[in-house]
Structures are given as C-alpha cells and as structure tokens.
Amino acid sequence: MRTAVITGGGSGIGRAIALRQAEAGDHVVVLERELAAGAETVALIAAAGGSAEAISCDVSDLDAVSAAFNQLQRVDVLVNNAGVAHVGNVEKTSPQDFERLFSVNVRGVYHCLHVAIPRMRSQGGGVILNMASIASKVGIRDRFAYSMTKGAVLSMTLSVARDYVAENIRCNCLCPARVHTPFVDGFIEKNYPVEERQQVFESLSTYQPIGRMGRPEEIAALARFLLSDEAAFITGAAYDIDGGVTQLR
Template sequence: MFSLANKTVIITGAGSGIGQAIAVLFAKQGAHVEVLDLKQEAAQSTVDQIKAAGGSGCGRACDVGNYAEVKALFDEVAKTHGKIDILVNNAGIAHIGNALNTAEEDMDRLHRVNIKGVHACAQAALAHMTAVNKGVILNMCSIAAQMGLADRFAYSMTKGAVLMMTYSIAKDFIKQGIRCNCIAPARVHTPFVDGYLAKTYPGQEAEMFQKLSEAQPIGRMAKPEEIAALALYLCSDEASFVTGSSYPIDGGAVNLR
C-alpha cells in the first residue's frame, strides 16, 4: 500500500522540517522527488538524505512567489520526467502580530509566499496535470484557518486563503481527474520552533518548549514524520476518492480544548 513508484513529485519548502520529512518518505515509497527550497543548500541537504537511502531526488532553488521562475522550473521538470504527478505546496512563512501591530510589509511578505506561492505552483502544475487529466495537489494549511489564534493575524489570514484555494481547485478540476486536499496541523516541532524559542526566550528554551507542548490537549507537539504519513495517504492512489477536504492533524487542538 501507499506506493508512489513511477510518480514524479514536486515538494516546495522541502529543505527542512515538514517538507523534508515528506520528501524523504515519498522517495522511500518510490517517487522521484523534486525538492524545492528558497536556498539551494537546504534543498540539496534533503536530496542527500534521499539518495543515502537509495531514493531518487533533485534539489532546486526556487522563489515560489515568482510566477515566471516557478513556471520555468515546473516546465523543465515535466519535460525531463514526462509528467508531474503530485505537487505538495508546503512552502510557507510565519508571523507573530495582531491587526494593530502587523505592518504593511509583513502583510505583503506573507501574501507573496503563503498565498501567491501556493497559486503560482498550483497553476504551473495544473498546466501539465490537465493535459493528461490526472494529478494530485496537497496544500499545507493550519488550524489557524479554522480557529482564532492569538497574535497570528496575517498568518491566519493566509492560511484561510489556502483553505479556500484548496476547495476551489478541487471543485474546478474534479472532472479532469485532479484531486486537491489540504492538511491542517497544530504546532509541529520543527527547526522553526527551536529558532523561535532561542530568539524569543533565550535561556528559557526548555521551559517554553514544555509550555508550548502542553498547550495542545495531547500534551506534545507533532513530529514532522507524522505529518508526512498523512501526506503520503492523501497523495497515494489509496486516497483516490478523497478530494476537497481539509484534514486536521492537531492533537485535539480544535475540538478538545
């Protein structure tokens, strides 16, 4: 089950964290994985892990907010491998702030990556998927799209847009054999979390890590590999009847508070 043999997959923001875990798992399941990240060295680090395990991957630097760059890269992947079977829109950035103290430049930065980036990549992938009436798009959303989180004004706004883009793509392309879903995680233990704690709470990292973990009903943060497992299901043929859905993976954060 859950084989991705002979599939060509593009994963954005796959140089670390959730994206890296998805890339490594998908390669393990037989896919050729195109690892995209803003930084080439980060993308290559993930590819090194993939190849060390005997998988197939290629690392590419990509600014997902640049439509022309995204289109050219996706066209090249499709030309080289003959198709694009799966797109995982994982690239995204966070921001802490409310409606009063979120600056215009903050809004522009999050809009460019979290909204335009998802659209640019989906558009570039759909150009090839619609030609063969087959494909899967998986977007990385967040529980922030469904519930109020303190000091996450701009971030929540962008994830709400991701949720609606997911539903819209699923609706518009269902007759062409293309599925689109999204995953809505709660807090996941990634390098971003460690960096945030080191910057914001120097000397108190362990204490604050425990506090953030216990804020979720299940009592801990998710592991990137747990998100990757759900991504694998949704992108596999076993999920061929699943489209237009948002899957929470949140340790009870939405419904058990």
C-alpha cells in the same frame, strides 16, 4: 515512476514529506529557495536508494516557478508546503509583514497551482496537497497575518478540488497544530532568554490537548496516504492533525 514536486522541501515538514514520497517510489523534486538545504534533502533520499533532485526556486516569483516546472518532464504530485510565519495581532502587523506573508503563503501557492494544473490536465490527472493550518479554522492569539494566509490556502484547496474533480485531479489540505521543527527552536532561541526557553517550549507543547507538538514524520505519514491511490476517493478535504486542538480545547 511519478514525479512529486515539494515546495520548501529543504527542512522540517517539507523534508519529511520528501523522504516519505521517495520511500513510496516517487521521483522527488524539491523546490527550495535555499538550494543548499534542498541538496541536503536530496542527499538523504539518495543515501536511502531513492530518486530526487533539487531546484532553486522562490515560490513568490511566478517567473521562477515557471522556470522550475519547465525543467520537468511531468508533474504527478504537487505538495504546496513552502511558507513563512509571523507573530502579531493586526496592530502589530506592518504592511511589510503582511505583504511578506501574502507573497509566500498565498501567492506562492497560487503560482504553483497556476503552473502545475495545466500540466496535470494534459497528463490526464494528478494529486495536490496544500499545507494549511489549524489557524485556518480556529482563532489563535497573535497570528493575524498567518491565519489570513492559511484561510486562503483552505479556500484555494476547496476551489481547485471543485473545479478539477472531473479532470482526475484531487486536491486536499492538511491543518496541523504546532509541529516541532527547526523553525520552532529558532523562534524560541531568538525571542526568549535562556532561562525561559524550556518553559516556553513546554507551553507551546501543552497547547495541544495531547500534551506535545506533532512530529514532521507524523504529518508526512498522513501526506503519504492522501497522495497515494489508497486515497483516490478523497478530494476537497481539510484534515486536522492537531493533537486535539480543534475539538478538545
């Protein structure tokens, strides 16, 4: 049985990927800053007959990441999914906002790669999937810091894929457009009055030419393929899963 480590697996896309990987037969390890959320994912997996555990971990802290991985016998799969968002152009992005996004979205990915790859090398290989975004490829209004971090994730993906292709380690990334997660609902509720929320939701949905946001399960389905042996010939790829944004807008 493979061990699949999924950061930010307590909700949204991370939870969907965790459930899919458990269905595929992996032992799923959810690394989650909010341990209660991670425990909910584990309970869902257990209820479906799968194998999982949750470990409290702040990916922005290298010591915490090292301690989490030290609890594991092996690491066959790594999904760098944990991330935070911010709305604002460069003038409206404070140094604190910038550092917060960098710490989680960039440094957090680096920390997990830095700790996991030596383990994968000693085991004879592994597979990595990073969560990038269409923001790593196209300009999106008021997403300065977020786009910066996702561009870094795309670059790290290519670098790791190149450096470790001979070590039987594959590394790819996903570039989703907007996905309907609890984060989206919370963002709308926090920033817009009740009478405007439906209109904002529809605007966010129709940004994608296909006319809606993605579903976490759709992202997880592509992740499951890329993490499987069926994708053994794929590395260094950035997969758009965006309802047509990058090509049709």
